[in-house]
Amino acid sequence: MLTLERQISIGSLIALAKAGGWDASSWMARATSPTPANTFPVTIDQFDIANIWNNIPHRAWLLPPYLVAKHYSMLVATGASGKSAIAITMALALLTGREDLLGVKVVRPCRVLLINGEDGHEELVRRIRATCLHFGIDLPEIAHRLKVIGARQVPGLTLNRLQPGGVVADQAGLDKLEDLIRQSGADVVILDPLSSFLPGGTNDGASASAVAGRLTEICVSAGCAMLLVHHTSKAAQREGDNDPTAALGSAMWANHARSVLNLRRPTDFEAQAIGRLPSAIRDLLVLLHSKANLSRAEDAIFFEMVGVELPNAEPPLFPNGDKIGVATRLLPGASAxxxxxxxxxxxxxxxxxxxxxxxxxxxxxxxxxxxxxxxxxxxxxxxxxxxxxxxxxxxxxxxxxxxxxxxxxxxxxxxxxRAGKGKGGxxxxxxxxxxxxxxxxxxxxxxxxxxxxxxxxxxxxxxxxxxxxxxxxxxxxxxxxxxxxxxxxxxxxxx
Incomplete structure (x- = not known):
């Protein structure tokens, strides 16, 4: 029996095997044989536009021109600005098919999967219940078609990870996301906020492109639309956040998106232009369609945050129910x-x-x-x-x-x-x-x-x-x- 007291290379192992009588000819033939030039069955004729010229499918809009199946969109805003409230109002519009919630067309009632990386399941249900109360939506209208996952309820649900040498896409986490989407049968998936699913950060361009590409693949495979709720960068907060590159981190996140929405507080001038005083600005939001790849950019939409009290009072400690902020569409009034x-x-x-x-x-x-x-x-x-x-x-x-x-x-x-003592008019x-x-x-x-x-x-x-x-x-x-x-x-x- 041969005993090795130190590590040896693969070449030494092969030499020892050959010395012991191993015939390496067949192994060497396989190792040195050339790889076939084309192992994937592709023919150039399948890419001829004549194949679908008279049968082009319509774009699968769900919330035109903001959400379309097989692509992802982004909602970008600063922290604590109301973006989660807007996302919930958007989700309920999609679930019910009601156009009055957002003031925009909803093509058909959808199934929605809402995944939040910051708030727990109970907090999310509070916000959804308050929004339903405000708009008069009963539980049977959305039950079994809305799935809500709170922070840390699904371990390993991450989209990238940090490893020696840099940041890479987390294929296991992305596969888990795809599995959840397929289980729910969701037409629309909302990830809020994107950064909470990116422990490797948002700045690395190569990994951002890889994750964004995989998210698009998931949308195509599952036939769903996706809304990524994301933060604005510090530079955008200083210089203005009205364009798609205002998103935090690599520009690849916005580059892969087909539609980008920017949410911010209105200026004094904007508030007055829609008939509101400057003191009301703290309750107002303006949604700007800053990127539109598949349509023209829409005009700004104004929202107002209103307080809704839940029927969950627990006297004597809590004589009133929780007060929840709800985003509701604000129709501009005449400034006069x-x-x-x-x-x-x-x-x-x-x-x-x-x-x-x-x-x-x-x-x-x-x-x-x-x-x-x-x-x-x-x-x-x-x-x-x-x-x-x-x-x-x-x-x-x-x-x-x-x-x-x-x-x-x-x-x-x-x-x-002419002012002063100068000559002439x-x-x-x-x-x-x-x-x-x-x-x-x-x-x-x-x-x-x-x-x-x-x-x-x-x-x-x-x-x-x-x-x-x-x-x-x-x-x-x-x-x-x-x-x-x-x-x-x-x-x-x-x-």
């Missing part, structure tokens, strides 16, 4: 609803006084002696005592835009007096005049040159998104707002 006839009349009178007793207000709303915002904000102060000076000045922009849209105020192009500029009042000869009556309305001269749109305003004019979303310390209201010098 913010202002009473008395406020409108006072603003018109102030514009008339400025035009007859001093230098008229500039239509652009830029700061300086001819800025209308501080003076109009004085009129609004008693009506909106809870708003800051900056917020009231932004309300002033909305009020003046409404007065222009309604025809009570016009924009006039005219030469203005001033340059021509766009100013505010009251309609049907005297306008200097030669003055125009349209919007500022190169613009369509006062709001275009005051604001800039963001990513082409807009919201409706009174009179059919569009108020640009994310308009340029004033920054810095609030201005003090002032009166113009009499001339």
């Amino acid at each position: 609803g913010l202002f009473s006839p008395a406020m409108e009349a006072a603003a018109v009178a102030r514009i008339a006084a400025a035009a007859t007793t001093s230098i008229p207000y500039k239509a652009s709303g830029r700061r300086g002696r001819q800025d209308f915002k501080p003076d109009i904000a004085v009129i609004l102060a008693s009506h909106f005592p809870g708003e800051s000076q900056v917020a009231r000045e932004k309300l002033a922009k909305i009020l003046i835009a409404h007065l222009i849209n309604s025809g009570r105020v016009v924009i006039s192009h005219e030469p203005l007096p 001033g340059k021509s500029d766009a100013v505010l005049r009251v309609a049907n009042r005297h306008v200097p000869a030669g003055a125009g009556t349209g919007a500022p040159q190169g613009t369509n309305s006062i709001l275009e001269s005051m604001s800039a749109s963001v990513h082409g998104q807009s919201v409706p305003a009174q009179g059919g004019t569009e108020l640009p979303l994310g308009g340029v707002g004033e920054s810095g310390a609030p201005e003090t209201s002032h009166q113009r010098s009499e001339t």
